[in-house]
Amino acid sequence: MSCCRHCEGVEDVFSRELAHNDLDDYRRKGASRQTHMLLAALHRAGVEGRNLLDVGGGVGAIQHELFAAGLNAATQVDASSAYLAASQEEAARRGHAERVTYIHGNFVDVADTLDSADYVTLDRVICCYPDMPALVSRSAARARHLYALVYPRDRWWSRLGIHLLNLNFWLRRNPFRVFVHPSAQVDAIAAQAGLKLHSRQFAGLWQVVIYARAG
Numbered sequence: 039m040s041c042c043r044h045c046e047g048v049e050d051v052f053s054r055e056l057a058h059n060d061l062d063d064y065r066r067k068g069a070s071r072q073t074h075m076l077l078a079a080l081h082r083a084g085v086e087g088r089n090l091l092d093v094g095g096g097v098g099a100i101q102h103e104l105f106a107a108g109l110n111a112a113t114q115v116d117a118s119s120a121y122l123a124a125s126q127e128e129a130a131r132r133g134h135a136e137r138v139t140y141i142h143g144n145f146v147d148v149a150d151t152l153d154s155a156d157y158v159t160l161d162r163v164i165c166c167y168p169d170m171p172a173l174v175s176r177s178a179a180r181a182r183h184l185y186a187l188v189y190p191r192d193r194w195w196s197r198l199g200i201h202l203l204n205l206n207f208w209l210r211r212n213p214f215r216v217f218v219h220p221s222a223q224v225d226a227i228a229a230q231a232g233l234k235l236h237s238r239q240f241a242g243l244w245q246v247v248i249y250a251r252a253g
């Protein structure tokens with residue numbers, strides 16, 4: 039699948055209706071368990087005065103939580119215009135929209151135009167993208183301190199579940215696909231970008247992996 043087809047699929051799957059429902063869920067229940075695990079690592083490292091690059095941030099849970107803890111600025115790059123709008127709506131409601139730069143597009147296409155950030159996060163994003171090496175290498179290169187990922191565990195049962203999910207997309211003639219990328223490959227690409235594995239935790243289907251810039 040070309041990346042252009044990927045973005046069409048993203049706009050279709052991460053629609054206005056889903057964005058509206060996700061924002062409603064976030065307002066009622068807060069961030070998900072795996073996002074809380076990611077946030078805990080950033081809180082431990084210190085948030086005050088830091089900046090964030092949130093790739094595929096969805097309704098913006100990571101940035102909304104970190105602004106409450108003293109984050110200075112954030113950039114969100116998202117391939118879904120509906121999710122970007124939902125994130126902006128929530129930021130305006132919380133009073134920090136002017137400190138966020140919103141970029142609509144495929145991160146891999148716009149990465150070269152972006153500055154590095156203290157923290158770079160991809161929460162349930164690399165599983166949406168076919169060319170994992172391009173997505174991980176370009177985003178990891180932009181992390182000055184921590185690089186934080188949430189993505190599916192590399193197990194037979196996660197592959198089976200995601201295979202069934204993809205069958206459903208195929209039956210609906212939707213080009214969007216979900217991927218279980220091998221953890222060892224993700225680790226190797228992060229290492230090539232100068233990042234050291236700091237922690238790996240599990241929450242059901244998900245693994246929450248934090249890398250720190252060496253030195």
Ligand SMILES: C[S@@+](CC[C@H](N)C(=O)[O-])C[C@H]1O[C@@H](n2cnc3c(N)ncnc32)[C@H](O)[C@@H]1O
Nearest residue numbers: 052094095096116117118121144145161162166
């Ligand atoms: C499963 S949602 C996760 C949203 C949020 N991070 C969360 O955990 O709730 C995947 C998000 O990644 C975005 N996305 C997928 N591929 C992308 C890409 N190549 N560049 C930028 N955003 C992308 C989608 O638009 C969507 O907002």
